[in-house]
Amino acid sequence: MSVIDTPALCDLAIIGGGAAGVLAAIGVLRGASGPLRLLVIEPNLPLARGVAYATTREEHVLNVPAAKMSGFPEQAEDFLDYLCDVQAFPAVPREQLASQFVPRRHYADYLRLRLQQALDASPAQLEILAVRVQALQPNDDGVLLTLDSGGSVLAARVILAVGNALRPLPARGAGSLPDSLRVEAWDYPALGGIAGSADVAIIGSGLSMTDAVATLQANGHRGRIHVLSRHALLPLPHAKGAAADYDPEPLLAMNLRQRLHALRAHAAEAAVRDIPWQSVMERIRPLGQRLWQTLSPDDQRRFLRHVVRYWDVHRHRIAAPVHAQLLELQQSGRLQLHRGRLETAVAEGACVCLGAQDRQRRPLQLEVQCVVNATGVEMRAQAMRNPLLQQLLGSGVGRPGPHGIGLDTAADGSLIDAEGRVESRIQVLGSLRIGSLWESLAIPELRGQAAAAAKQVLLPPPLREA
Template sequence: MSVIDTPHLYDLAIIGGGAAGTLTAIGVLREAQRPLRVLILEPDLPLARGVAYATTYPEHLLNVPVAKMSGFAAQPEDFLDYLQDVQAFPALDRDTLAHRFVPRQHYADYLRLRLQQTAAASIAQLQVRAEHVRALQADAEGFTLALDSGAQLRARAVALAPGNALRPLPARGAGALPAGKRVEAWDYPAVRAISPAADVAIVGSGLSMVDTVMSLLASGHHGAIHVLSRHALLPLPHAAGPAADYDPQPLLAMNLRQRMRALRRHAAEASARGIPWQSVMERIRPLGQALWQSLSFDDQRRFLRHVVRYWDVHRHRVAAPVHAQLLTLAEQGRLQVHRGRLQAVVSEGACVQLLAHDIRRRPLQLDVHCVVNATGVEMRAQAMRNTLLQQLLGSGVARPGPHGIGIDSAPDGSLIDAHGTIETRLQVLGSLRIGRLWESLAIPELRGQAAHAATTLLQQLQP
């Protein structure tokens, strides 16, 4: 791979070099039958990190065990093979390592090595450019991409995988907080730099909150930690146990209310047999996208309004030792969880005052030294603060996805424009497809999307 500084004509431009973009490049390079020119445009090098795998801190673990994290469906043990090849955990035997939750930093290294190996063996040429794409226009021959540097380049096909964006802090006055008093949860060094004595408020109680708490602990933090969220639900743990054996297919014909009742019944029946509820959730894991797509539009809206947070804590689980640490902190009084809706934040001397309403609309006030925004992934494309997405939507090259989530795409991942026309030369990956697929963030979905995008794009690039 090489970093280039001059614009050229490319066969394929991959916008975004996180996990999805990297896996797409690997797929194209593996399957290319002629010397295509492939370009990855990623402003934040090195490749393969994105948001999820950008952390270099050992306290940030993968949320699923090694055995389930291969980047390639046809090579289910590939990540495990990599960890053994590089002797990342020499004291662990293969079976023990397969069931471990390892630091996330290993995953970016894994994908990057696989990309380098594939590029070295491919007839196609891979290049990398460390730039933002600010605009894209389509014509009969392909696409013109305008870069932040002012340069333009041409590509016959495009993969759009810009990764995840953090939701803004949902409070009046958030933008006026001085540096150091407001920290983004995904700014891992900034979280680590919080004073150990500081009282901290974390807004949001999902996986980003868990990362923040783990970093505070790792840096010797001993101040108070407050967690404020609308539902005050913490992520739940993985659990070992027998597999559930019920048939999940009938769920697809049910409406949302019926599905929720059925899942509760399956969980109760499993518990009576000594099977953890987590196994019930694992049973429906392969049907995640089908379950979403088979809901009516109105039921999807009900899910987003009333069910999504309960779904998240059961679906997106954490390693059991991490969950145990959270419970211990709560029992010790060091971690206090508050249910409420944040209204405003105000800088007061050395402190930050958070003003909220609890579930009964009574005033709730927290006085801390800094506030951490851990509100999670922004799903509305218009709110992602991404110049390219704003341009695509504003010019009609793209349209919002269902419920305003992401941008719209066909079942095969092809972009759908404002007129409903399917653009097969432009493949959409990752969080931008949540509105259509719901499950579109985890590695099993990303590797599937990337493999399909690679096949589709290579077909588009045939002479």
């Protein structure tokens, strides 16, 4: 692989070099039957280190056991094979490693190795451009990409895999806080630099919060940790136990209220048989996208308004030791969980004064030395602070997805423009498809989308130099 200056023409441009973009590139390289020019455009190198896998810290572990993290639908244990082949854990038997939650840093290394292997065996050419795409415009010749370097690329096909964006801190005055007092949860070096004696407020109580707490603990942090969120629900743990054996298909014909009632009934029945509720949730895991798409638009809105946070803590679970650490910190009094809505953030000397309201609209005041923004993934494309997405929506090349979430796409992942026309030359992957699919962030969905997009973009003949 080589890093290059701006090319003039390519057969395929993949915008984004995180997990989804790299998986798509691997699929194209493996499927190519002749020479074609593939370009991955990613400003933050090395590749495969998107938000989830950029961390190099040992305490940041996968939320899924190693045996379930293959990047390829047809190779169920490929990630586990990789860990064994490179002897990442030489003292751990394969059977034991399969059920472990390994540090996330291994996943980026795994994807890069598989990318290099695919390139070595492919007739296609892969090049990397370390810049940002500012604008995208389909025309008669292909799709013209405008780069922040001042150059441009004309691609026959495009895969849009820009990855996740963090929500801004939801408080008046947050934008004026100095960097020394505010840390983004996905800024792993800054997270590791928080002073051990600092009192810290973490805004948000989801998966990003668990990373922040784990890093504070690994660094010997001694200060108080305040976790503030609207629902004050911590992620729940995975559990070992027998598999649930009910048929989940009838759920698809139910409305939202009926589904929730049915799942509670299945969980209660499972408990009588000493089967954990986690097994009940695992049973519906393959139906995630169909469950969303078979809800009425009104029920989807009800889900987003009233159910989503409860769904998140049951669906997006964490390793049991990570959950135990959170409970231990709570019991010791070092971690305090607050239920409320953040309203203001004001710097006062070396401190930040946070103002919030609880559910009864009573004031809540916190004074800390550092605020960590762990509010999670931004789902509205127009709010992602990404110039390319703003251009797509502003020019009508794309339009927001259902309920204003992500971008609107056809069933095969093709972008839909403001007039409702399908642009089959532009495939969309990952978080930008949440509005249409809901389940579109985890590796099982990303690997499936990447494989499908790779097959789609290999259909037309490659673009040739004039």
